[in-house]
Amino acid sequence: MLVPFLIMLREGIEASLIVGIVASYLVKTNRRNWLFAVWCGVAMAVLLCAAAGLLLAIIGADFPQKQQEFFEAVIGLVAVGMLTSMVFWMKKASRTISTGLKNEIDAALSESNHHHGLALVGLVFFAVAREGFESMVFLLATFQQSSGVWAAAGALLGLVCAAIVGFAIYWGGVKINLSRFFRWTAVFILIVAAGLLAGSVRALHEAGVWNGLQQVVFDWSHVLPMDSPLGAFLAGILGYQDMPTASEVIVYLAFLVIALPLFFGVPVLPAKPRNAT
């Protein structure tokens, strides 16, 4: 029961994490009205994945793992791009906030509000679809296997817990003080994005597309395996891998080495107020 629970917890968190971040970001940027679209995006992705999983099981076809990996990689890279741009937009916004020009956020938002909102809803939809199809196939497998009802119960419980984690991230993001939200969630989101980037490189390898630098850097599969509770949690949130390859470690570190100084490099309090663009 534990392993199906942890597998679904990890896959579920990978999706709910992005939903939670996007939802709290929308609330914090005065776009609460977009939340309805976010929940619709989540619901549609879940239902489409359920339909696809059932269809696959009915016709008895193999789960297209390689195509799934490629899909995961592409969505992962898009998510990295959008999360990163969110972070830097927040940085710009927090500068305006600190100068007391709160209205300028709304001014900045109103311009590209619609397209940006749609893009975020799209990100939520694909982030859920990315994990949902594979999770549905796994869930159906837990019903089919002889291992009894507990495997299925564990898997479902894992999904519920993942949803709770997503809500916790959303509420945490909403409740936290505005300027702190922009500063520290930004760091958290950048670390999440680095994990997503490394995971996308791994997915590209498993899709048979990327085959360079596949030496294993360290093997923690005996110390902190990914199917242990902590390992699964860290894998879901930070993209932890117990046996990362050189290419994963390199992009992970390179992303943080570039993004974190860029984020902290310029003083958060500007010398003179600027016009928001």
Next chain:
Amino acid sequence: MTNRLKFLLLGAIGLLAVIVVGLGVVYVTMRPKTQTPSGNGSIAIAVSDKTCTPDTLVVPAGAPAFQIHNTSEHAIEWEILNGVMVVAERENIAPGFTVTLTPRLEPGSYQMTCGLLSNPHGMLTVVAADGSTTALPKAPTLVDLVGPTAEYRVFAIQSSQQLANAANLAAKALKAGDTATARAQLVAANAALGRLAPVVHLFQQDAGPLQSGPTSLASLAKSLDGASAEAAARSAAVLSGSVSATTAAPREIVAGAGDIVTALAADPGNADAASRIAGVRKIVDLFQPLTARADKALADKITADLGVVEASLAKPNPDTATLKPQLADLGADMTDMLSALGLNTTS
């Protein structure tokens, strides 16, 4: 967001929900049929924490159906690799679960991950279907042959070093006037040379002086001539160096063993018969798993025939009349073994 758009979205979600429920009903009613795995032609693999069972597989090209059963305590993923490239995989296999993987596989050699990704990989060989539906061609691939070939190389190097050591000790003993030790070492050297017999023709230039003439180990054991013994020791050292620097091809090794048996069949009274058969035995043993995979009956026959020859040679005074047909049988087996391993074509 306008109310109309909201209704549109909710409507779409409702429609999707109805579709999912419908598919769910179809799925539940069909389940007994889809649940039974396609027993025909599917390949069952059990994966434990440490290994795959079986860990060596030969399957026909096309879309073989693998049934992967996780017998370990951990979630595993199962991959078919071609070098570092992932050819096909299945992730998230929970303990006790069985999943099916039906990848399209081109003929060739692949590796299978077994349990933890750091565990030793299993070997998967995909062979081209040649139209026949009965027996699969199971001739070993080049990759399969690497193992026994490398092991034989180690054996050949060890034998040549034993030869060089013994010849050296013999020459020293003769210098010191210790003829008893010299004779014993020369006999040991000659036995080592006999074990190398299947491949010694590859080193004819270095081995020649040890096989015939005044420096041959056989005649030295009688003459005990000091100068010739030193010359022989030098030749043996050179031969040892050449053997260390060479990797004989699988075909040369197996064909060499066959040639030795055939030559002995024509000369069953040869004084070195026992040591030469010991050299043949090593080759038969090393290639036995591959021979058995290709042709189980042949592998059993070789083991039986080789045992008969060894039993005859173990007698104090081997009867050449009995040995001759036994060696001829074994020689024929060795020719069949060469074909079974797919090594009979010169390349």
